Amino acid sequence: MPLPEGVYGLMAEFETPTQLVRAAEAAHGAGYRRMDCYTPYPVEEAAAAIGFHRDEVSLVCLIGGLLGLAAMFSLETWISVWAYPVNIAGRPYYSWPAFVVPAYEWTILWAGLSAAFGMLALCGLPKPYHPVFNAPNFRNGATSDKFFLCLESTDPKFDAVETRSFLEAQAPLSVVEVEY
Amino acid sequence: MASDSFSKGLTSTTGTPPFVDLWRRSALRAGLVFAILAVILALLGQKFDQPALGWDHVVRGWLHGFMICFGFCFGAMALLMTQYLSGGKWGLIIRRPLEAMTRTWPLVVLFWFPIALLGASFGKLYIWARYDNWRDALQKGLITIDQAHAIHWKQPMLNVTSFYVVSLVCFAIFALYVTLLNSWSVKRDADPEPNVARWRTKFENLSGFGVVLYAVLLFVLVIYFVMSLDPTWYSTVYGFQFLVGQAYGVLALSILTLIALSKAEPIKSTFRIVEQHDLGKLCFAFVMLNMYLAFASFLIIWSGNSPEEIPWYLDRIRGNWGVIATLDVIFHWVIPFSLLLSRDLKRIKSRLVLVCCIMIFARMWDMFWLIEPNFRDAARNLHFSWGILEYIAVPGALVSFWLVYYFTELKRRPLIATNDPHLTEILEHDYAHA
Numbered sequence: 276m277p278l279p280e281g282v283y284g285l286m287a288e289f290e291t292p293t294q295l296v297r298a299a300e301a302a303h304g305a306g307y308r309r310m311d312c313y314t315p316y317p318v319e320e321a322a323a324a325i326g327f328h329r330d331e332v333s334l335v336c337l338i339g340g341l342l343g344l345a346a347m348f349s350l351e352t353w354i355s356v357w358a359y360p361v362n363i364a365g366r367p368y369y370s371w372p373a374f375v376v377p378a379y380e381w382t383i384l385w386a387g388l389s390a391a392f393g394m395l396a397l398c399g400l401p402k403p404y405h406p407v408f409n410a411p412n413f414r415n416g417a418t419s420d421k422f423f424l425c426l427e428s429t430d431p432k433f434d435a436v437e438t439r440s441f442l443e444a445q446a447p448l449s450v451v452e453v454e455y
Numbered sequence: 456m457a458s459d460s461f462s463k464g465l466t467s468t469t470g471t472p473p474f475v476d477l478w479r480r481s482a483l484r485a486g487l488v489f490a491i492l493a494v495i496l497a498l499l500g501q502k503f504d505q506p507a508l509g510w511d512h513v514v515r516g517w518l519h520g521f522m523i524c525f526g527f528c529f530g531a532m533a534l535l536m537t538q539y540l541s542g543g544k545w546g547l548i549i550r551r552p553l554e555a556m557t558r559t560w561p562l563v564v565l566f567w568f569p570i571a572l573l574g575a576s577f578g579k580l581y582i583w584a585r586y587d588n589w590r591d592a593l594q595k596g597l598i599t600i601d602q603a604h605a606i607h608w609k610q611p612m613l614n615v616t617s618f619y620v621v622s623l624v625c626f627a628i629f630a631l632y633v634t635l636l637n638s639w640s641v642k643r644d645a646d647p648e649p650n651v652a653r654w655r656t657k658f659e660n661l662s663g664f665g666v667v668l669y670a671v672l673l674f675v676l677v678i679y680f681v682m683s684l685d686p687t688w689y690s691t692v693y694g695f696q697f698l699v700g701q702a703y704g705v706l707a708l709s710i711l712t713l714i715a716l717s718k719a720e721p722i723k724s725t726f727r728i729v730e731q732h733d734l735g736k737l738c739f740a741f742v743m744l745n746m747y748l749a750f751a752s753f754l755i756i757w758s759g760n761s762p763e764e765i766p767w768y769l770d771r772i773r774g775n776w777g778v779i780a781t782l783d784v785i786f787h788w789v790i791p792f793s794l795l796l797s798r799d800l801k802r803i804k805s806r807l808v809l810v811c812c813i814m815i816f817a818r819m820w821d822m823f824w825l826i827e828p829n830f831r832d833a834a835r836n837l838h839f840s841w842g843i844l845e846y847i848a849v850p851g852a853l854v855s856f857w858l859v860y861y862f863t864e865l866k867r868r869p870l871i872a873t874n875d876p877h878l879t880e881i882l883e884h885d886y887a888h889a
Contacts, residue, residue, distance in 0.1 A: 337796075373758070
């Protein structure tokens with residue numbers, strides 16, 4: 276696959292998260308959809324501003340948990356009832372109360388692992404290359420004290436001139452073009 | 456960092472909206488209907504039930520209703536102290552409803568008197584009180600040898616005098632705490648900066664010791680009120696189960712109160728989705744903790760399978776009681792747990808209301824399962840009688856009358872505690888604090 280060329284998007288840099296959130300809201304209101312916010316710490320409001328979308332992590336987590344539960348409960352049942360039936364103080368082989376704790380542990384373990392790895396997979400991580408790092412001011416600010424909004428060129432509404440003037444109207448510190 | 460245009464001012468009306476009067480009237484009406492129903496059922500029970508336990512069932516139902524009201528009132532006190540210790544905006548928003556719940560303590564003490572008088576003094580509930588002459592009762596075959604043994608050895612604790620003394624001392628201590636927590640709260644609101652930090656420390660010091668003291672005294676009281684219905688059995692996790700169960704019920708009631716109040720100011724603009732979500736998460740935690748304790752106690756006793764402990768569970772599983780026990784797990788854990796997993800559900804008021812109602816219903820269901828199988832006519836033998844319906848009628852009446860008092864107390868103070876650093880935060884829009 277050939278590498279895409281040209282402009283990845285236009286990136287505006289803001290001094291405060293409030294400015295970022297307002298700009299993101301304005302962009303969403305103006306009809307932009309392919310965009311992302313980059314902040315040095317989690318800003319939930321920014322996620323909401325660009326149209327918080329559902330992801331499948333919770334579903335992956337639920338399925339993982341249920342699989343863990345089923346796996347351990349069946350394993351215990353198989354061991355105690357068929358593979359190695361042992362008479363323990365006259366209790367029935369199928370003693371479900373005793374199976375609950377390990378089954379519960381596996382539910383938690385599988386749910387946790389599925390959530391963590393599911394999140395990584397659905398985020399497309401690990402990602403060794405991302406175009407936003409081509410912006411010279413991004414490396415300095417994005418991990419310390421600056422807030423970025425990037426409107427991407429794949430958005431049908433994107434237009435090199437209009438989008439730039441839109442972003443400049445949001446009172447950013449700067450607007451830079453990001454190359455692929 | 457949020458600019459001014461993001462925050463809303465506290466509305467001038469911090470008082471209770473007028474529809475609380477309507478609630479009060481409906482609760483009063485419901486209480487009267489349940490009370491009449493209780494009397495009718497008792498008469499039917501006396502006439503048609505074999506054995507005729509109509510009025511006995513009223514006392515048992517009374518104990519049930521008393522324990523639920525006790526849990527709402529003093530459980531609220533425990534949660535109130537906990538939120539002073541933990542801090543957080545969820546605590547600020549439920550503070551006034553919790554305070555109103557705690558101020559109902561005189562009614563709870565009033566509800567206690569019939570238990571003490573009929574249950575202990577006349578021995579209608581507690582066999583250690585009825586057969587304190589255990590030798591005689593054993594000879595007549597009224598109690599088993601195990602029961603006689605337990606009554607004999609536990610006599611220093613389980614006797615009518617100490618029942619009265621311990622209960623009244625505990626109530627006096629609780630009343631002192633409730634009074635302090637409530638009066639300081641008013642004084643704190645009238646004493647703004649720079650004294651906020653001093654008040655915070657004061658509340659923390661009072662609550663830190665108070666929470667521990669409450670946990671200990673609650674354990675003693677539930678031994679007297681509920682566990683000693685079967686003097687042969689004991690469990691070291693019993694008090695803690697009640698403590699968690701109370702928080703479970705109180706949280707559900709607080710959320711219901713806030714959601715109902717959120718139709719009007721001041722709660723409309725201060726009860727944000729964020730805090731609602733937090734309270735929902737806290738409910739989820741208590742659903743989990745409650746099940747954890749209940750199952751741990753069951754698993755340990757089931758594994759030990761010793762003749763001193765297992766009959767307590769057999770009384771509550773055999774003879775159709777298994778249906779009640781299974782439904783108890785479903786109401787208490789399966790339904791709230793599955794529903795509260797959802798993020799959306801915790802953020803949608805109408806759905807959260809449903810879960811909270813199920814949670815309070817589950818508390819009452821569980822209390823029925825704890826109390827009724829202690830009695831000889833019901834142990835391992837769940838059967839229909841007119842009397843057993845008293846577990847709906849009497850607690851229904853008691854809780855309704857308790858609610859009347861609660862709503863009255865709710866009206867007596869502004870619904871938001873104003874002198875708290877969190878106040879400016881809850882006055883902001885949901886997503887303002889960027």
